[in-house]
Amino acid sequence: MGKKDNASDAIVIKKYANRRLYDTSTSQYVTLDYVRKLVKEGADFTVVDAKSGEDLTHSVLSQIIFEEEARGENLLPLPFLRQLIQYYDDSLQSVVPSYLQATMEAFAQQQEAMRERFAGSMHSPQAMMDAFQEQTRRNMEMFGQAVQMFNPYIGGGAASGDEDASASHEESDELKAMRAELDAMRAKIDKMSGN
Structure with missing residues (x-):
């Protein structure tokens, strides 16, 4: 996991119907925690629907925020x-x-x-x-x-x-x-x- 230099090197993570996430750059299934670490590292990535190709990055990042808030972090007053x-x-x-x-x-x-x-x-x-x-x-x-x-x-x-x-x-x-x-x-x- 690391920063990518340009848009062509952006990590593509596919989200399947069973909610599983697959990092195409490492050819492995990953978790939301993995995606959270990518954000913290400043990595350039997108999350797309594996079937339709629809960009799901916004909803996945929103889900990470929701889970952080549910854990009691309460960054958002x-x-x-x-x-x-x-x-x-x-x-x-x-x-x-x-x-x-x-x-x-x-x-x-x-x-x-x-x-x-x-x-x-x-x-x-x-x-x-x-x-x-x-x-x-x-x-x-x-x-x-x-x-x-x-x-x-x-x-x-x-x-x-x-x-x-x-x-x-x-x-x-x-x-x-x-x-x-x-x-x-x-x-x-x-x-x-x-x-």
Whole structure:
């Protein structure tokens, strides 16, 4: 098990109807724990249905998360899970995956600095809360930037001097709803952090 260099070297794991997984690169049957190790190693792989060829990677990774949570790891807090479920069939549904991906990428880049910061703050609950709040503020800034990418009228995306142009830039109902949801999320974070 190791990192692959390019897409042509990606590991293909076939999933059979009996739920068995078969790693074609090693010609052996494997378990979900094996797939979890591939993820931790940063290996490039896909899981496909052995019969149809349908990509099942998302559902297998979701299953791994479900099993980790069922074991009591509880990486995903209950309020987060509830909020995530609420975004299904919501006007922001298309923004959420990009936001979560960008947030996790930024988190991964800052991982070592955060470990040091949190390790230093373990002696003080207030220092730990301050470090958490700072990271939350950064995440909210990233969310604002993500929202700007999807709506050119936020933050001066279009410029024209006449009154007709400014009238055309009035907030749409969807934008108002997005701002209200963003304000609600900020209020929840402030409440959770004790502000």
